[in-house]
Amino acid sequence: MGTDREGDIMQLTNTTDYAIRIVCYLALENKVITTAELSRELNIPASYIPKITKQLKEKEIVKAAEGSNGGYMLEKRPEEISLMDVINCTESTMAISRCLEKDGYCSRNATDTCKIHKILFDLQSTCNNRLENIMISDIIHQGRDEYFGRFYVVMKVDLNEKTYECVYSHSREIYEQVARTGSYEAFIDAYISTYVHTADQKKIQEFLSYQELTNTIPHDCVEEDIHYRRKEDIDAESYVWMEMKKYIDQDQHTALITFHNAKVIPNTIITMEEEIQKQERDVEKQYWEMVSLLVAVLNHNNLLEVEHQDDISFYTEQVYRQLQQRFPEYGITEEEIKNVSHLAPIHDIGKIRVPLEILNKNGKLTKEEMDVVKQHPLTGAEMTLRFPKGVMTETLNHYSYDICRSHHERYDGKGSPDGLKGEKIPLCAQVVGLVDAYDALISTRPYKGALSEMEAIRMIVNGECGAFSNQLLQCFLAAAMQPEWVGKRKEA
Numbered sequence: 001m002g003t004d005r006e007g008d009i010m011q012l013t014n015t016t017d018y019a020i021r022i023v024c025y026l027a028l029e030n031k032v033i034t035t036a037e038l039s040r041e042l043n044i045p046a047s048y049i050p051k052i053t054k055q056l057k058e059k060e061i062v063k064a065a066e067g068s069n070g071g072y073m074l075e076k077r078p079e080e081i082s083l084m085d086v087i088n089c090t091e092s093t094m095a096i097s098r099c100l101e102k103d104g105y106c107s108r109n110a111t112d113t114c115k116i117h118k119i120l121f122d123l124q125s126t127c128n129n130r131l132e133n134i135m136i137s138d139i140i141h142q143g144r145d146e147y148f149g150r151f152y153v154v155m156k157v158d159l160n161e162k163t164y165e166c167v168y169s170h171s172r173e174i175y176e177q178v179a180r181t182g183s184y185e186a187f188i189d190a191y192i193s194t195y196v197h198t199a200d201q202k203k204i205q206e207f208l209s210y211q212e213l214t215n216t217i218p219h220d221c222v223e224e225d226i227h228y229r230r231k232e233d234i235d236a237e238s239y240v241w242m243e244m245k246k247y248i249d250q251d252q253h254t255a256l257i258t259f260h261n262a263k264v265i266p267n268t269i270i271t272m273e274e275e276i277q278k279q280e281r282d283v284e285k286q287y288w289e290m291v292s293l294l295v296a297v298l299n300h301n302n303l304l305e306v307e308h309q310d311d312i313s314f315y316t317e318q319v320y321r322q323l324q325q326r327f328p329e330y331g332i333t334e335e336e337i338k339n340v341s342h343l344a345p346i347h348d349i350g351k352i353r354v355p356l357e358i359l360n361k362n363g364k365l366t367k368e369e370m371d372v373v374k375q376h377p378l379t380g381a382e383m384t385l386r387f388p389k390g391v392m393t394e395t396l397n398h399y400s401y402d403i404c405r406s407h408h409e410r411y412d413g414k415g416s417p418d419g420l421k422g423e424k425i426p427l428c429a430q431v432v433g434l435v436d437a438y439d440a441l442i443s444t445r446p447y448k449g450a451l452s453e454m455e456a457i458r459m460i461v462n463g464e465c466g467a468f469s470n471q472l473l474q475c476f477l478a479a480a481m482q483p484e485w486v487g488k489r490k491e492a
Helices: 014-029 035-042 048-058 083-090 115-132 136-140 172-180 184-195 198-208 210-215 264-300 309-326 334-353 367-373 376-384 394-406 427-442 453-461 470-480 483-491
Strands: 002-004 009-011 062-065 071-074 152-158 163-169 221-232 235-249 254-261
Touching (some): 014 062, 014 071, 014 083, 048 062, 048 083, 083 136, 115 221, 163 172, 163 184, 172 184, 184 198, 184 221, 198 221, 264 334, 264 394, 309 334, 309 470, 309 483, 334 376, 334 394, 334 427, 376 394, 394 427, 427 453, 453 470
Antiparallel strands (some): 062 071, 152 163, 152 254, 221 235
16 A cells, blocks of 8 residues: 555555456456557556556456457456455555564564554454455445435344344344244344345354354454345345444453444435535525625615715725734634624614614714613624524624624723723724724714714824724724725715
């Protein structure tokens, strides 16, 4: 086997890949195939094929046909060639560790007591067993996969008393079979004849025999597995790949044997993962639809102060980019910039529950009216708790909550509603709070006219709109000097 040095992962060589492809193609075509056709159909360099087929011929897997119509064909039936047979033709070793080679070399001379060696040995045995039990015929004519839960059986055998029981079965049929048979051997005979494909009956008989269970009792506990084909009732030649495991415990003098579907497990997991990902994408879509809806509601209510929601997004992005460039210690990512910028317009969604006559009142608000308005950060934050929740929206939910609740907090602790101070204020809320103050100053309101950009910048820097961090003010000033920022107001 080769080694991927970058990932340090052992893998089969390209030559082995070519050899498997050649053998499978010859098995499918079942006739003499020329070098040119193998090269063309399998996308293998023609110069490689003689070398590979020579190795396959030495193992009596492939034979050559001479003459004008010469080429290659299988020497054995596909049912007689295992995947391991092909691999052994081209790989110098299949050992995943030096200590698993035939000479058993160990720098510490401790293979008998080394726990790592035992783990590697078990892994190697499982791998070899699987490769030895996959025939070329299985690859070119694969059995059907089934859902894992359709077939699962657990048997327990008392090796002293020679008794047995079915601990669990997916169907009553197995329990009934156990009840009908008087001995463990009789049950195994019945199981094999009923369920096991003819090609695998002998090896399963040996694997499950009482003699084999007792002969292989180790000093501790051992696990061994084997793969086989289970017949389907609908078609004698149709089968499903199964996995059988046996666990032998010397201390308890028992053997546990499991029978279950093998091939489908990865496919089932993949299907489940794909479905979960789809659901998460749907949740994220619903999330942004909710955000758009709430912004639309604000605009529909004809709130004069939400005329420039797009500007809020733009200003937020520009300040964030300056923070990203000037203060890398914040660890600001492109995803954070994008998400916070898109969420900035919802900072005032709590005002949806404030009467319009208060929001659009000409003139100064009374104390009672101001108290109602001051509730909008808490109201907005509470509303975000009802946003769609999922793995992909977890961070978005944090941003939306923090923006709504804390955009009126100030760096000196004199903001509202919680009086947060310094870096206890979430960064997203600090940025949105500053650009919200700026946008309010340069926009027309029922109770005031619009100020110039320079006057708005002066007021914010002087702390007339509350305190902001020096870092944030520095980035705000840098962003406001950018041509894009100046051009934004000219467009408006």
